[in-house]
Amino acid sequence: MDALLILGGLLLILAGLVWLVMRAFGTGLLWGWASLLPPLTLLYVLRHWRSARQALALSALGFIPLVVGLTLLASQDSQRLHALLSLQWLQPEVQALAELAIELHGELHGQPFAPQQGELLGTVLSLREGQDFFARRELVIRLPQPVTGALRLDVLPGDQGPLPEIEVIWLLPEQELPEARRLSHGYTLHLNLQPVPPNKLAGDFHLVLPARFKTTLSGRVELFSDGLRYRDGKVDRHVDSADTLAYVIEDYLQRRFATRAVQLGNLPALPLPADSLELSVDARVDGQAQRLPIRLNKSASRGWAVEADRFAPLAEPSAPQVEAAPVEAASSQSVSRPLDRRLRFSLEGLLRSPSRYENLAMRVSTARGSMAEGRFQGIDQQGRIVLRQRLSGSGAASYAWHPEEIGKIELLEP
Structure with missing residues (x-):
């Protein structure tokens, strides 16, 4: 409706101007x-108003549907x-450089298919032609x-069993919504x-x-295997995808906690x-479960980034230095902390650094008087201390x- 009003208004204005020129001649x-x-x-309109006023009125009438x-x-x-107002439709369309080397020959639903x-x-x-939403x-x-990794697949028309499902989608110029056809067998795929x-x-x-699908394709394809995109060998943070945000958040957590042992949840x-x-x-940092609120912002210069991220990059590990002085490293550790962790063991220390005591034998006495021994398995999502005890045979408890339920906890190994 809006396009018809704009077009009708422009035609009335143009008709009035043509009529005005004819009156002038x-x-x-x-x-x-x-x-x-x-x-x-304008000078003619002022000098010959009676002759020009009807044509001018017709042009003025065209501004009503236009507005x-x-x-x-x-x-x-x-x-x-x-x-429309910036006249972008007059500028030639600039074709972006193709990110993928796709060389397919044939047709899809009877039309040439050139996916970008x-x-x-x-x-x-998925192979897709066109940059629009559909x-x-x-x-x-x-x-x-x-x-995961390489993919080799061969399907013949007579094959049965769990086969890939093929879907062909197309959008004709006069249609607002695309059409689709699916089939699960009776095709050839390599x-x-x-x-x-x-x-x-x-x-x-x-x-x-x-034959009824009018689709035959053959050639070489190149596909992205995740939502990340790279520019000059680095992840492009301007791309709107879940994989890009996961990369940004994981990099932020590694620098914030100064460790590469970060496992990001879904x-x-x-x-x-x-x-x-x-x-x-949700993430596990050095074996500890963490739930962190994070705010992400996107800028034209940096792309996606975590708000208030001022943490320095992690230093690259230097393997030769560690190998060159193993004795000195061991001696420095022995000076900085005691070898026997039982001397400074406490419930508060266990809650503060649970990864330091993982898989060590412990004895727990509860406030109600019960007692149990087992190996420390960590702290679960409810904040409970978990011990695992091996039973006879292959069983375990x-x-x-x-x-607050623990009266006394003891570390049984150094």
Whole structure:
């Protein structure tokens, strides 16, 4: 509706201007040529108002649907209005350099297929043509199992069992929503993909669907194996993906706690794209479970980063220095702390540094008078101290106490 109003208003304005020029030529040949120049057109309107007023009224009438159409467009799609007024549609489209080397020959649903994007994430392989929200043409292959490393797969039309599901998607120019067709057997598929550092798979691709699908593709493909993108050998932090945010958070935690022993848990569902996010992140740092609130911001210069991140980069480990002086390192450790950890053992020290006492034998006496021995397994998510005791045969028993339930705890090994 907004496009029709804008177009109708422009046509009325144009018709009024043409009528005005015709009236000027009717007045005189010199006035007709002069009316083609805007300043002299205004002079003609002032000198011959009675002759020009009807054409001028028609042009003025065209501004009514034009303004109404622009107002509707601004309320529904402000970005489209900005692109229209800034004349971006007159500029030639700049083709971005392809990130992937995809060389496929054939057709998808009877049309040439030239995908620019390809991914293999978990069990889903996708090849996509077009940069819009809905692809012009897309091929999706859902594998029975996740892929780790190389992938070699051969399927023939007569094969049975758990086979990959093929989905063909296309969007015609006159359609608002794409169409899709799926099949789970009766096709020919050959995949031979090898890992390419840092995060790609590349190799041969061959697919032939039944005749009614009008789809035959053959050639070589290159696919991303995760959501990370690299620029000059480094992770591009400007990319909106869960893998990018996981990389940023893990790097932040490593520098914050000065250790590379960081295992990040699964991130919650992320509303991407966005400019800022607030998350509660679960991670294990040096064997200890942590739950940390983190706020992420995205800037044009740095990309995604954790707010108030001022921690220095981690120093690279220097293996030769450790090997050159093993005796000196051992002697310095013996001076800095006692060899027998039982001398300074306490419940408070255990809660403060549980990783220091993992898998050591302990004896616990509860406030109710019961007693148990076993090896320390760590502190669970409820904050309970866990001991594991081996029973006769191959059995084992686990005990867990809250700190306030423990009357006395003893370390039985140095």
